[in-house]
Amino acid sequence: MTDEVMYAELHCAHCDQETLHALVYAGRLIVSSTCQICHMQVKHEPGDLRIHYIKDLENRIATKPARLWRRFWKSPVGLMWSMPRKMMQQPGKFWGEIKSLFR
Amino acid sequence: MEARTALLEPMRIAVVILAAGSGSRFSSATNKVWLPLGGRRIISRSIANAVKSFPGCRTVLVISPQDALLANQVLEREASDVEVELVEGGETRHDSEYNALIHLAPAITDGRINVVLIHDGARPLATSMLFHDVARTAHQHGGAVPAIVVDPFEIDYKCENQIVRVQTPQAFRASELLSAYQKAHHDKFVGTDTAACMEEYFPENKNIAVAGETQNVKITYPQDLVIAEHVLEMRGYVE
Ligand SMILES: [Zn+2]
Numbered sequence: 001m002t003d004e005v006m007y008a009e010l011h012c013a014h015c016d017q018e019t020l021h022a023l024v025y026a027g028r029l030i031v032s033s034t035c036q037i038c039h040m041q042v043k044h045e046p047g048d049l050r051i052h053y054i055k056d057l058e059n060r061i062a063t064k065p066a067r068l069w070r071r072f073w074k075s076p077v078g079l080m081w082s083m084p085r086k087m088m089q090q091p092g093k094f095w096g097e098i099k100s101l102f103r
Numbered sequence: 104m105e106a107r108t109a110l111l112e113p114m115r116i117a118v119v120i121l122a123a124g125s126g127s128r129f130s131s132a133t134n135k136v137w138l139p140l141g142g143r144r145i146i147s148r149s150i151a152n153a154v155k156s157f158p159g160c161r162t163v164l165v166i167s168p169q170d171a172l173l174a175n176q177v178l179e180r181e182a183s184d185v186e187v188e189l190v191e192g193g194e195t196r197h198d199s200e201y202n203a204l205i206h207l208a209p210a211i212t213d214g215r216i217n218v219v220l221i222h223d224g225a226r227p228l229a230t231s232m233l234f235h236d237v238a239r240t241a242h243q244h245g246g247a248v249p250a251i252v253v254d255p256f257e258i259d260y261k262c263e264n265q266i267v268r269v270q271t272p273q274a275f276r277a278s279e280l281l282s283a284y285q286k287a288h289h290d291k292f293v294g295t296d297t298a299a300c301m302e303e304y305f306p307e308n309k310n311i312a313v314a315g316e317t318q319n320v321k322i323t324y325p326q327d328l329v330i331a332e333h334v335l336e337m338r339g340y341v342e
Contacts, residue, residue, distance in 0.1 A: 007131045008138050011323050020132055021325055028142035029332060033325035042325045 007036075014040040114242050117161035117216045117277070118153040118234075119203040122146050122174075122224035123192025124167060135322055136224040137173060141335040145322060147181035148227035153220070153272070154185050156234035161216060163206060164224075165192045165199045197293045197300065201284045211277040218242050219280050221297050222272040225322045228334055234272055236313045241274035246310035248273045248298050251317060270315040273297050279305050 004025045012019040012035040020036040032043045124134045136146040143151075146164070154162060164187050166174050171189065178187050190206045192199035200221060210216045218238050222229065233249055240247035250267040275297065283304040287294065294300035298310050318334050320327050 006133055006138060008133045008135045010135060010325050010327075013324060023138065023325070023328070025139060028139065030328050033328070035325075042329070044329055 012038060012040060014038045111242060112217065114238055115215055115217045116157045116220065116238055117163065117207050117210070117218075118157065118220045118222060118272070119163045119165065119200065119207075120146070120149055120153060120222050120224045121165050121192070121196060121199055121203075122149075122167075122170070123165050123196075123199045134167065134170060137170065137177065138322075138328070140227060140322075140328060141332055143181050144177050145227045145331075146224045147177060149222060149224045149229075150182050150185060150187060152227070152229055152231065153222060153234060154182075156231040157238070161188065161207065161210065162186065163188045163190055163203045165190045165203050167192055195293060196296070197287070200297060200300075201288055204281050204284045207277075208281055211281045216277045218274055219277045220272040220274045223321060226271055226319055227322070228316075228331060229270075229272060229319045230316060233313075233316055233319065237272050237274040240311050240313050241276060244311045245279065245305070245308035246273070246275045246298060246301055247313050248310055249315035249319070250312045251315040267312065268315070269296070269298070270319050270321070275301055275310075276308075279308055 006023045006025065007020055008023060009018045010021045010033070011017070012021070015035060015038050019038075021033045022036060023033045024031045030044060032041055034041045122134065122136045124136070136149070137144050139145075140148060150162060150164065154160065162185060164174065164178075166189055168191050174189060178185075188206065190199075190203050193202055203221075204211070204219070207216055207219065211219070218241050220234065220238060220241075237247040237249060249270040249272070251270070253266045253268050273296075280297075280301065283301050286292075286304050287300050292300070292303060294303060301308055301310060320330055320334075322328060322331065
């Protein structure tokens with residue numbers, strides 16, 4: 001979910017109807033949403049978001065062993081195959097998340 | 104009340120989670136229940152809240168047919184320890200509820216389920232306390248609907264009546280609920296919500312209002328996602 005954009009129908013307060021919104025995520029957190037009709041943007045306050053991101057990152061690190069353990073029990077082979085690729089992606093993933101927060 | 108509670112048979116719960124939506128006009132749009140919220144999909148959080156409240160309960164997830172692949176992937180990744188039964192939704196919320204109840208009908212008819220909770224998948228922050236409150240109240244009285252009182256001035260400054268906003272999960276005695284939906288299907292009656300259908304066919308049945316939760320937001324506006332993230336953070340990212 002690094003700087004990922006997802007599209008969903010949500011209610012736009014400006015258009016007063018359900019419209020397509022582009023939602024930008026940094027890691028697990030939402031950075032902004034933009035109505036694709038009127039282009040009204042809702043942004044998470046940057047300072048607020050950075051504190052929120054650091055807390056979320058702490059939580060992700062703290063819960064990672066338990067989450068990996070659960071996945072290992074479910075599919076040991078599948079997890080072993082995906083681990084090297086996922087570990088290689090980590091530095092790029094964090095850099096992408098941080099870029100989204102500070103731009 | 105205690106004597107009456109003692110006479111009641113134990114609760115046997117099924118939870119129906121509605122995630123079918125009304126179909127999007129935009130081909131690129133994801134149904135909002137599948138959006139990530141604090142690292143898990145909104146719907147996974149709604150399911151987790153229900154299952155944590157009633158371990159081992161029957162859990163029915165009503166989805167749009169086009170979301171079947173996504174649903175299987177998400178459930179596999181985020182709810183693999185839960186047995187979730189997928190049911191195809193209908194054109195309206197009422198139709199989706201009917202499909203879910205028909206799916207549960209054999210178990211309701213033979214008494215393996217005696218209370219059904221209907222929950223909106225876009226409400227990922229309902230607590231176990233609320234799930235228990237509605238289930239217990241429905242078991243005792245027939246139906247339970249969470250509601251919060253709204254300042255009438257918020258809606259209309261001339262309004263003098265008390266206004267409440269209803270939420271989910273709503274709970275009902277299973278046999279009456281199934282019967283109401285079967286009759287409604289026969290009569291082509293479509294209620295505005297579950298409680299309306301029950302009131303139409305079982306007016307003697309009491310739908311008791313229980314205290315809703317202000318944090319039990321329904322993801323509707325984009326800012327609701329931000330609010331929900333803050334609530335999750337306050338809760339330490341625990342459902
Ligand atoms: Zn708009």
